[in-house]
Amino acid sequence: xxxxxxxxxxxxxxxxxxxxxxxxxxxxxxxxxxxxxxxxxxxxxxxxxxxxxxxxxxxxxxxxxxxxxxxxxxxxxxxxxxxxxxxxxxxxxxxxxxxxxxxxxxxxxxxxxxxxxxxxxxxxxxxxxxxxxxxxxxxxxxxxxxxxxxxxxxxxxxxx
Numbered sequence: 001x002x003x004x005x006x007x008x009x010x011x012x013x014x015x016x017x018x019x020x021x022x023x024x025x026x027x028x029x030x031x032x033x034x035x036x037x038x039x040x041x042x043x044x045x046x047x048x049x050x051x052x053x054x055x056x057x058x059x060x061x062x063x064x065x066x067x068x069x070x071x072x073x074x075x076x077x078x079x080x081x082x083x084x085x086x087x088x089x090x091x092x093x094x095x096x097x098x099x100x101x102x103x104x105x106x107x108x109x110x111x112x113x114x115x116x117x118x119x120x121x122x123x124x125x126x127x128x129x130x131x132x133x134x135x136x137x138x139x140x141x142x143x144x145x146x147x148x149x150x151x152x153x154x155x156x157x158x159x160x
Contacts, residue, residue, distance in 0.1 A: 033140030036084055039130050043097070044081025050074030076100050084134070087143020094134035101128035 048054050050064040051074040058064070064071040080097045083089055101124045109121025116122045139145045 040084030047077025090139035
């Protein structure tokens with residue numbers, strides 16, 4: 001490699017500078033936080049719609065009936081979305097929400113057809129796998145989980 005390095009330096013190429021991909025991959029932890037923030041922000045609105053009729057009402061015009069499966073889904077979506085948005089208890093919350101989206105897909109979308117584009121299940125499928133990833137990766141450096149971490153021996157199981 002010394003020959004290639006010398007050749008590149010002879011051509012005026014500064015081989016000491018990091019490659020653009022190295023600079024970009026250095027932002028991976030922060031982009032994990034951006035993914036979590038965006039997913040949480042987008043996910044809380046369907047729950048808000050089911051529980052409060054805000055920012056728009058449900059297609060039926062009525063809110064979810066207290067204690068119904070739709071109501072529990074709204075509670076999970078609204079509170080889980082807010083918790084993900086701020087990065088609190090990211091791993092367990094994301095794991096629960098991943099399961100919720102798997103149930104939503106298989107119970108409501110898959111019976112309408114095989115392809116997610118045809119059965120209107122693309123959002124549920126994508127959220128399911130994004131949340132599954134977040135349950136393994138954590139909330140990233142821009143999260144309340146990261147701010148409350150004080151040391152290796154004091155880290156709670158949900159933010160390890």
